[in-house]
């Protein structure tokens with residue numbers, strides 16, 4: 072317990088920057104710049120009163136991660152200039168081979184994180200920029216890096232490897248898995264609120280601009296749809312998800328594309344955006360009358376359904392499915408289509424509970440509980456940062 076510690080948490084995602092300033096365990100200021108790269112939306116609120124302070128940020132701040140980060144730091148000091156920030160906790164998407172747990176940031180850690188930028192080009196540059204900016208803004212504060220990959224590092228070997236020559240595994244070409252801070256938070260929520268489910272077999276679908284799924288057995292990750300990079304698994308806002316590596320060879324050899332062009336295609340032009348030709352944003356696609364938007368949603372839903380079946384098999388059964396992330400928490404449409412006709416698996420969704428996004432959206436007869444749990448990566452980062460600081 073450290074009631075007097077003031078902690079700033081920065082979570083730089085692919086389409087958003089979310090942050091919370093905590094006094095002890097209580098949020099004081101909470102905000103996010105979302106829709107970066109599409110239609111930026113800015114929210115800032117006093118976490119105690121719920122009062123909106125959106126005027127502190129302007130539309131120009133939402134044009135890219137760099138502007139948004141500067142504006143976020145300026146808004147924090149303008150609004151809470153009276154507070155001394157003791158610690159800053161950062162979400163860092165890729166911890167690679169070296170980082171199996173959160174760490175205190177020093178110069179050598181920053182170099183290691185920069186070396187991982189090619190493995191997470193949509194995130195890691197912003198994560199490192201966040202660390203550098205926070206070091207400058209709060210030179211006396213303790214800084215911690217908390218990894219998306221760490222929660223998955225105990226995967227059984229079969230879920231940690233690719234069928235490549237063994238030397239590549241040894242040098243770190245592994246299935247790391249991502250969104251680990253979100254899954255760890257969901258596991259802690261289950262332990263608090265649904266201890267019977269926590270002890271069981273749970274599939275968590277973190278569906279945001281980045282999307283992945285995780286198989287939890289007794290609260291531990293045993294499988295993830297994401298792999299070496301955050302490209303694998305489900306299709307995402309602009310990322311392909313699972314792809315036959317032969318396609319990459321075709322692009323390289325037959326079409327003569329460069330590595331940079333292929334990277335741009337797979338990370339920035341594919342997924343919901345590539346399939347629909349309209350937008351990477353699920354809200355926009357859901358409201359669109361276009362047949363292509365509908366097809367992009369169909370593919371997204373299809374891949375999630377496929378992974379639920381695969382993960383239920385890996386887990387040897389299923390006790391609960393949890394929806395989280397921007398789409399998982401807010402899209403009744405996606406949840407209802409993912410859960411439709413899954414009675415054979417024991418999943419029965421309740422239409423009315425789903426429409427109002429209750430915490431439990433399954434029918435009372437459903438053998439598998441279906442839950443909606445708002446994720447809180449910031450709270451998980453706060454807890455890790457505090458533990459490191461106290462250690």
Ligand SMILES: Nc1ncnc2c1ncn2[C@@H]1O[C@H](COP(=O)(O)OP(=O)(O)O)[C@@H](O)[C@H]1O
Nearest residue numbers: 084086087279280281352353354397398401402
């Ligand atoms: N009410 C809603 N209905 C459908 N989709 C929504 C809704 N609110 C947010 N989303 C979707 O959530 C996604 C962003 O998720 P989020 O988890 O905030 O992103 P990030 O991965 O950048 O953290 C976007 O596709 C957005 O359209």
Ligand SMILES: CC(=O)OP(=O)(O)O
Nearest residue numbers: 084085249279281301
């Ligand atoms: C790992 C990942 O895809 O993160 P995000 O959801 O923030 O894009």
Ligand SMILES: [Mg+2]
Nearest residue numbers: 084279280281
């Ligand atoms: Mg996210």
